[in-house]
Amino acid sequence: MTTMTEASVREFRMPDVGEGLTEAEILKWYVQPGDTVTDGQVVCEVETAKAAVELPIPYDGVVRELRFAEGTTVDVGTAIIAVDVSGGAPADEPAPAPATAPEPEKKPEGRQPVLVGYGVAASSTKRRPRKGPEITVAEAAVQAAVQQELNGHGPAPVAAPAPAAVEERPRPLAKPPVRKLAKDLGVDLATVTPSGPDGIITRDDVHAAVTAPTAVPEAVPQPPAPETAVTPAAASPGDARETRIPIKGVRKATAAAMVGSAFTAPHVTEFVTVDVTRTMRLVEELKQDKDLQGLRVNPLLLIAKALLVAIKRNPDINASWDEASQEIVLKHYVNLGIAAATPRGLIVPNIKDAHAKTLPQLAEALGELVGTARDGKTSPAAMQGGTVTITNVGVFGIDTGTPILNPGEAAILAVGAIKLQPWVHKGKVKPRQVTTLALSFDHRLVDGELGSKVLADIAAILEQPKRLITWG
Numbered sequence: 001m002t003t004m005t006e007a008s009v010r011e012f013r014m015p016d017v018g019e020g021l022t023e024a025e026i027l028k029w030y031v032q033p034g035d036t037v038t039d040g041q042v043v044c045e046v047e048t049a050k051a052a053v054e055l056p057i058p059y060d061g062v063v064r065e066l067r068f069a070e071g072t073t074v075d076v077g078t079a080i081i082a083v084d085v086s087g088g089a090p091a092d093e094p095a096p097a098p099a100t101a102p103e104p105e106k107k108p109e110g111r112q113p114v115l116v117g118y119g120v121a122a123s124s125t126k127r128r129p130r131k132g133p134e135i136t137v138a139e140a141a142v143q144a145a146v147q148q149e150l151n152g153h154g155p156a157p158v159a160a161p162a163p164a165a166v167e168e169r170p171r172p173l174a175k176p177p178v179r180k181l182a183k184d185l186g187v188d189l190a191t192v193t194p195s196g197p198d199g200i201i202t203r204d205d206v207h208a209a210v211t212a213p214t215a216v217p218e219a220v221p222q223p224p225a226p227e228t229a230v231t232p233a234a235a236s237p238g239d240a241r242e243t244r245i246p247i248k249g250v251r252k253a254t255a256a257a258m259v260g261s262a263f264t265a266p267h268v269t270e271f272v273t274v275d276v277t278r279t280m281r282l283v284e285e286l287k288q289d290k291d292l293q294g295l296r297v298n299p300l301l302l303i304a305k306a307l308l309v310a311i312k313r314n315p316d317i318n319a320s321w322d323e324a325s326q327e328i329v330l331k332h333y334v335n336l337g338i339a340a341a342t343p344r345g346l347i348v349p350n351i352k353d354a355h356a357k358t359l360p361q362l363a364e365a366l367g368e369l370v371g372t373a374r375d376g377k378t379s380p381a382a383m384q385g386g387t388v389t390i391t392n393v394g395v396f397g398i399d400t401g402t403p404i405l406n407p408g409e410a411a412i413l414a415v416g417a418i419k420l421q422p423w424v425h426k427g428k429v430k431p432r433q434v435t436t437l438a439l440s441f442d443h444r445l446v447d448g449e450l451g452s453k454v455l456a457d458i459a460a461i462l463e464q465p466k467r468l469i470t471w472g
Contacts (some may be wrong), residue, residue: 418433
């Protein structure tokens with residue numbers, strides 16, 4: 001019988017899938033121990049502070065171990081999966097299982113073994129150290145016994161704890177994702193009544209503790225007895241007065257960026273209401289154009305084109321402020337950002353070199369950008385390097401807003417809802433398609449004259465779209 005050697009095992013480490021990211025959360029595993037993987041195959045999906053990203057494995061082999069469970073936040077550079085690249089075990093050889101008494105593995109400095117209950121070998125699971133006092137002898141004994149039960153090897157022999165440690169408060173038993181959930185929700189695991197096997201605290205127990213109407217007394221809890229433990233009934237969403245949601249991932253990064261932008265760049269917002277009836281007619285005509293068949297043709301396409309033409313006529317607005325070097329950086333390209341609402345929060349992917357694209361190319365790029373964002377597959381690279389942004393609040397029926405600048409950009413255009421309204425047209429009041437545009441800009445870079453010229457050019461093009469030809 002052959003055995004897996006250390007030389008045949010390759011560890012795939014969490015990469016920096018963005019620019020300077022330090023950690024990512026494992027959302028979903030697409031493989032399990034024993035599965036065969038090939039070079040380039042996606043093995044898991046992770047969420048960073050910027051986006052959800054699928055990670056491909058860089059070699060062929062057989063999955064031997066998943067180092068972390070779904071829902072775990074892992075530092076960049078930490079091994080997350082082990083693969084046997086020697087070709088795997090023979091067909092008649094059973095899959096390797098943890099030994100009854102595995103030899104302790106050398107842990108990196110500052111790390112310690114923790115309880116893991118998702119089938120991950122305890123001897124190789126790595127986490128950041130738990131803050132607080134060190135584990136007592138009694139705690140270690142209880143954890144070792146539970147770990148043996150979870151691995152299916154029966155109770156392990158446990159040395160008698162030191163008399164002085166018997167009276168100490170035992171450490172609550174919970175898996176890493178449950179501990180993280182409790183920390184995010186501000187729940188002390190010592191106050192939670194466990195309902196899992198062998199006194200393990202589950203996710204439902206933590207949620208029940210959050211919605212429990214009364215607090216648990218501050219008495220020292222006794223070792224849990226699963227046979228008699230009573231699990232508090234979880235309150236329904238309608239009974240809870242509050243719901244707490246951990247701030248992480250895209251939403252956390254967006255919040256930090258918006259606060260930084262709002263309190264760094266002096267914002268100015270200008271508004272204009274414009275008759276876009278002719279633009280709406282042109283949209284309907286373009287939908288029938290054979291060169292645009294199958295592409296995303298809507299008012300946003302022409303608004304984006306109008307903004308690009310306005311930037312061409314007023315290039316100084318396409319700039320950024322370099323505080324460190326005290327320089328204004330003029331961009332001779334336009335990476336057009338489109339704000340997109342996704343289940344994970346607001347993201348702003350951008351169309352690279354949008355200024356150089358024809359109308360069909362711009363329509364194709366818009367379609368790909370929106371589709372990728374809705375599927376949650378936008379890459380971090382697609383959200384970097386933007387120079388100007390459009391946010392379409394009109395899709396929610398909103399007239400307009402005062403948008404906050406995307407960090408590093410000088411301007412952002414908000415597009416309101418297009419509505420049929422009474423409008424004076426050729427000396428008579430007629431029903432016309434009307435919308436309100438709002439342009440926010442960094443007043444360090446853009447003065448009132450420049451901002452007004454850009455907004456007026458956009459409005460003029462949308463009122464008379466033939467200007468796309470004469471001005472573009």
